[in-house]
Amino acid sequence: MLKIRKLYVNIKNKIILKNINLNIKKREIHILMGPNGSGKSTLSYVITRKPNYNIVKGDIILNNKIINKLSPDKISKLGIFLSFQNPIEIEGINMLKYLKYLNNNITYKKIKEYCNLLNIDINKLSRFFNSGFSGGEKKKNEILQLLILKPKLIILDEIDSGLDIDTINIIFRILNNYFLKKKCSIIIITHNTNIVKYINPNKVHIINKGKITFTGNKEVINKIVKYGYNNYK
Amino acid sequence: MYLIHNKIKYYKNFNINIIFINNYLKEIYCINKEIKIECIKNESIIYIKIINIKKENVSINLLLNYNYFNFVNIFKINKLKIIIGKYINILLIEKYNLYGLNLLFNYNIIKILIKDKSNLKYLKNKNNKIFSLNKIYIYQIRSKVDIYDLDIYDLNSINYITIKNLSDNCINNIYGIYILNNNQFLKNKFYYINKYNNCKNYQKFIGIFNDYSKIKLKGVIFIKKRTRNNISYQHFINYILSNNVYINVKPYLNIYSNNVKCSHGVNMGKIDNNIIYYLLSRGISKLKSKTLYFLSILYNDIKDKNILYLIKNKIKNKIKECLVKKK
C-alpha cells in the first residue's frame, strides 16, 4: 500500500528526517514510537504533503505511484487520512456544515449514528469547528471525520493521548471491527506502551533523531518500558 | 409605470414594505398592528415616521424595496428620512430590483433618527448592476445600531456613513465586508461623532481584494472634550491576494477626551496556512478550503443569525469568484 524509500526531509533548511524506509502492506498495522521531537509527527505531515515539509531525497509511493509532488487534498482523495496530534480550531465554521464539506452525501442520520458510536453529544456539532471542545473531544472529532471519509490508509498521531479509558476502548474497537475488516492499513504514532492491549501490530518502528533505529515486532515495547530509548540511538 | 407596477414583488416576510419606483415613493405596506406609520413626501424628500403604539417593545422587519424600470431619471436622488420611535427593534434591509435595465447609476441619501430603547439592525445592500453613491446619516438617542455594510458586488461604489450620537448611552457597531476583484473600485468613508458620555462604538472592516481592485477607506472618530466613559474601537483587516491591488486605508482619530478607551489599527490579514493544510488534508479542494477559511473569518464576527442567513450565500459566491484564478 504505502512505501517510503530513502526519504530525507527538511524544514526551513534543517534536515529533520534521514533515510526513512517503510513498507506498509494492506491490512497491516504499524506502530511508530520514539522520544519527543524525534520526528514522528513530521513523518505524518510529510506523507500528507504538508507545505514546507520538503522532500530532499527519496520517494513516498502509494500503490506503486510516487506521490511526492501531490497536494494534500489529492493525497486525501487517494485515501490517506491523518488524525492530527493537535487538531486545530476554526472559529466561524459550523461543525455540521463542515462535515458536509467532507462528504456532501452524508446524512444527518449517519452523522448521528457515528456520534452515538463515539459518545459525542450531537448538539455540540452546532458549535464552531472544535471551538471550546476539550482535548479529548477534539480527538473524537478526528475519528468522526475518519468515519465519514473512510480512507484506506489511516495515520493516527497520538490519538490515545489525553483520552479516557472508555474512549480509547471505543476508538480501538472501531479500528479493529470496522477499518481492519475493510482491509485498511494503519500507522499508529504513540507513547502508550500498553498499546498492544488494544491492537495487534504487525510491526513496531522506533524513530530517534529523525532516523528509524529499529524495526521489529511488538516485543520491543517491553524492552522500551524497561530500558527506555537508550538502546535505540 | 402603472402597467409594469404589477411586476413588483412584495416580500411577505417583512412587516413593512416601502416600495419605490424609480426613486419615487409608491406605496407603504404595513401589516403590523402595533406600529403606526406616518409619511410626508414632497418632490425632494420623503419622511417616514415609525411609531410604536404599545408601551412594550415591538420587533419589525422593514424592507426598502427599490424598483427601477428602463426610464430612470438619473438626476432623481432618493432622499429619505426615517424616524424610528421608542421601543422598536427593527431590522432594515434594502433590496434593489431592476426591470429591463442592465445598469443603473443610483444616488441615495438616507437619514435615520433612532430614539430611546430602540434597536436598529441595518443591512446595506446593493446589486450587481448598480453603480452607487450612498450617503447615510444615523442619529442616535439612547439606542443601539448595528450596520452591516456589504460590498461584495461587481460594480463600483462610494459610501459615506456618519453616525452621530445625540445623547448619552448610545451603542453602535459597524461591520464592513468588502470583497473586490477585477477592476472594482470602492471608496468608503466613516464618521463617528460623539459629544456625549457612556457610548460604545465598534467598527470592524474586513476586506478581501484581488486582481486590480482599488479601495480607499477612511475612518474618522471624533470624541468631544470632557466626555466620560466612552469606548471606541476601529479595526481594518485586509487580505490582499494580488500584487496589483491598490489600497489606501486611513484611520483618523480626533479624540479630545481623556476619559476614553480607544483602540484602532490597520492589519494586513495573513492566511493561517495550518488551517488551510488541515482542510486540504481532509480532501477539501484548494478553492473550497480557502473559501471556507475566508468565510470563517467573516462569519465569526456576525453574531446576528438573521443577517448571516441573508448574506451568506452572496458572500460565499463572491469569495469563490474572487479566488478563482483568471486565465
Ligand SMILES: Nc1ncnc2c1ncn2[C@@H]1O[C@H](COP(=O)(O)OP(=O)(O)OP(=O)(O)O)[C@@H](O)[C@H]1O
Ligand atoms: N515547522 C518546524 N520548524 C522547525 N522545526 C520543526 C518544525 N516542525 C518540527 N520541527 C522540529 O522537528 C523535530 C521533530 O518534530 P516532531 O513534531 O516530528 O516530533 P515528534 O516525534 O512528533 O514529537 P512528540 O512526541 O513530542 O510529538 C523537532 O526537533 C522539531 O522541533
Ligand SMILES: [Mg+2]
Ligand atoms: Mg508529535
